[in-house]
Amino acid sequence: MYVCKLRIHRPPTLPCTSQKMAAYLCRLHHIALHVRNVDKIADDLVAKFKFKLFAARLTGKSRQFAFRNGTAVFIVNERLNHPIPSLSVGVATRQGCPSPSIQGLSEICSHTSRTVDSNSANTECNFLYDVRPNYSVDTVCNVCFEVEDVERTFSALQNQGCDFLVPPTNVQDDRGIVSYSVVKSIVGNVCHTLIDKTKYQGTFLPGFNDVENVTKNGARFDDLASCPITHFDHITYACPRKSTPGVMRWYEKHFGFQRFLIDRDENLNEGYVLDQDGIGLRLTAMEYWKCSELGLKNTSKDKELDCKFVIAESLPEQGRNQVDSFLEQHEGAGIQHVGLYTQDIISTAQRLAQAGVHFFAPPPAYYTEVGKEQEMVDAGYDPKLLSQHGILLDTDLRQDASDSLCHYVPAENKRYLLQVFTKPIFAEETFFLELIERRGASGFGEGNIRALWRSVQAYMESQRESQEGHNSESATVQTGKR
Numbered sequence: 001m002y003v004c005k006l007r008i009h010r011p012p013t014l015p016c017t018s019q020k021m022a023a024y025l026c027r028l029h030h031i032a033l034h035v036r037n038v039d040k041i042a043d044d045l046v047a048k049f050k051f052k053l054f055a056a057r058l059t060g061k062s063r064q065f066a067f068r069n070g071t072a073v074f075i076v077n078e079r080l081n082h083p084i085p086s087l088s089v090g091v092a093t094r095q096g097c098p099s100p101s102i103q104g105l106s107e108i109c110s111h112t113s114r115t116v117d118s119n120s121a122n123t124e125c126n127f128l129y130d131v132r133p134n135y136s137v138d139t140v141c142n143v144c145f146e147v148e149d150v151e152r153t154f155s156a157l158q159n160q161g162c163d164f165l166v167p168p169t170n171v172q173d174d175r176g177i178v179s180y181s182v183v184k185s186i187v188g189n190v191c192h193t194l195i196d197k198t199k200y201q202g203t204f205l206p207g208f209n210d211v212e213n214v215t216k217n218g219a220r221f222d223d224l225a226s227c228p229i230t231h232f233d234h235i236t237y238a239c240p241r242k243s244t245p246g247v248m249r250w251y252e253k254h255f256g257f258q259r260f261l262i263d264r265d266e267n268l269n270e271g272y273v274l275d276q277d278g279i280g281l282r283l284t285a286m287e288y289w290k291c292s293e294l295g296l297k298n299t300s301k302d303k304e305l306d307c308k309f310v311i312a313e314s315l316p317e318q319g320r321n322q323v324d325s326f327l328e329q330h331e332g333a334g335i336q337h338v339g340l341y342t343q344d345i346i347s348t349a350q351r352l353a354q355a356g357v358h359f360f361a362p363p364p365a366y367y368t369e370v371g372k373e374q375e376m377v378d379a380g381y382d383p384k385l386l387s388q389h390g391i392l393l394d395t396d397l398r399q400d401a402s403d404s405l406c407h408y409v410p411a412e413n414k415r416y417l418l419q420v421f422t423k424p425i426f427a428e429e430t431f432f433l434e435l436i437e438r439r440g441a442s443g444f445g446e447g448n449i450r451a452l453w454r455s456v457q458a459y460m461e462s463q464r465e466s467q468e469g470h471n472s473e474s475a476t477v478q479t480g481k482r
């Protein structure tokens with residue numbers, strides 16, 4: 001097995017060459033979760049969401065596991081409350097993986113036994129490529145981007161007033177060198193690791209060991225039919241009221257993000273507003289182009305693969321809602337959900353449901369709305385199958401971004417968007433995942449947003465009711481009044 005001799009050092013910072021230059025983002029590298037117990041979430045990602053565990057880093061103070069499906073990579077970080085003495089010499093043993101709930105993890109811990117990072121027990125780098133968030137709940141709080149030049153990006157962003165949590169740092173093993181630094185964003189606990197891997201030949205990152213994917217019965221995960229998730233489609237932030245313009249400005253100024261109109265009639269200042277019938281939501285979307293300097297657009301093919309960012313803000317008139325509840329349970333703004341792109345949402349939802357993933361059920365009326373069934377048939381879908389899995393379908397009537405809405409669009413020219421939300425994956429009702437398939441549609445359809453919103457609201461209300469029922473029951477038991 002490959003033994004990594006890890007060296008971490010911080011090079012001197014270079015003077016900034018340009019005040020105006022923002023970070024030129026090459027691509028999204030991974031999204032990081034910070035959890036109290038990695039076993040449950042690893043179990044879910046592998047067994048239910050069909051991600052492959054492919055790399056691990058174990059130290060006396062932390063466990064970091066990397067999971068992949070297509071180009072979508074999650075790093076799940078777990079801080080160990082009690083450092084493991086046997087790891088202080090840098091050798092991960094089976095004891096280094098306390099009571100994992102899936103066999104895979106314990107296997108992995110033994111497979112990575114000649115690992116990693118002889119310095120880790122002595123460095124402040126508890127989480128390599130990340131920072132340790134001071135957070136009591138499980139959270140998804142780092143979106144890592146590849147950049148062309150970490151030093152230059154650091155200098156430029158620092159000159160623009162950005163707050164860095166980790167200065168440019170090099171991590172090296174015998175396969176090359178990776179530079180990174182971590183900048184705090186303007187959204188709650190979200191930060192961005194900016195990483196340059198161009199001088200690295202290894203499969204993932206120095207400090208991480210490749211993991212042999214082994215299942216309970218000894219089969220390799222690779223042998224299992226894969227679930228066709230290809231990439232991260234979008235990341236949605238839940239933000240406090242009136243914070244959207246500031247968030248937009250921050251990403252525009254520092255990362256060159258540009259506004260993406262969710263609806264052609266959307267007011268540039270207001271965003272896309274749904275403020276009636278119990279829905280109080282302001283949505284604003286942004287996108288960036290891979291490796292492009294500010295304002296330069298790449299081809300539409302490349303654009304399609306980029307991950308969008310959506311800001312969700314709740315509006316007060318319609319009462320307390322899912323964004324407020326996220327902010328409360330998450331103890332501040334942050335990442336509410338991540339959209340996983342699939343080329344076949346029906347088969348993916350089917351496989352995930354069979355594996356135990358729970359999806360939000362849209363309001364039953366959604367599938368019986370006048371014209372909905374026909375719309376689904378026209379799009380080539382079986383309405384029963386869509387409703388069975390709670391999948392929503394929206395038709396984008398825009399022929400082209402510059403076109404006006406067409407009253408008649410031939411079926412073969414229509415663009416469709418299909419989506420389904422999973423239930424929250426942490427103990428708190430905060431973060432969830434979404435499956436999304438785009439058949440030409442690049443935005444977020446209004447019909448889908450309404451139905452998604454309602455399905456989440458209905459679920460949260462039922463949870464609240466059952467919690468209240470439970471509380472009053474335990475109160476009666478305690479007081480003995482029955």
Ligand SMILES: O=C(O)C(=O)Cc1ccc(O)cc1
Nearest residue numbers: 236310312322444449452453
């Ligand atoms: O459609 C999507 O994926 C969105 O991101 C829109 C959205 C955002 C937040 C919600 O609570 C519900 C829907």
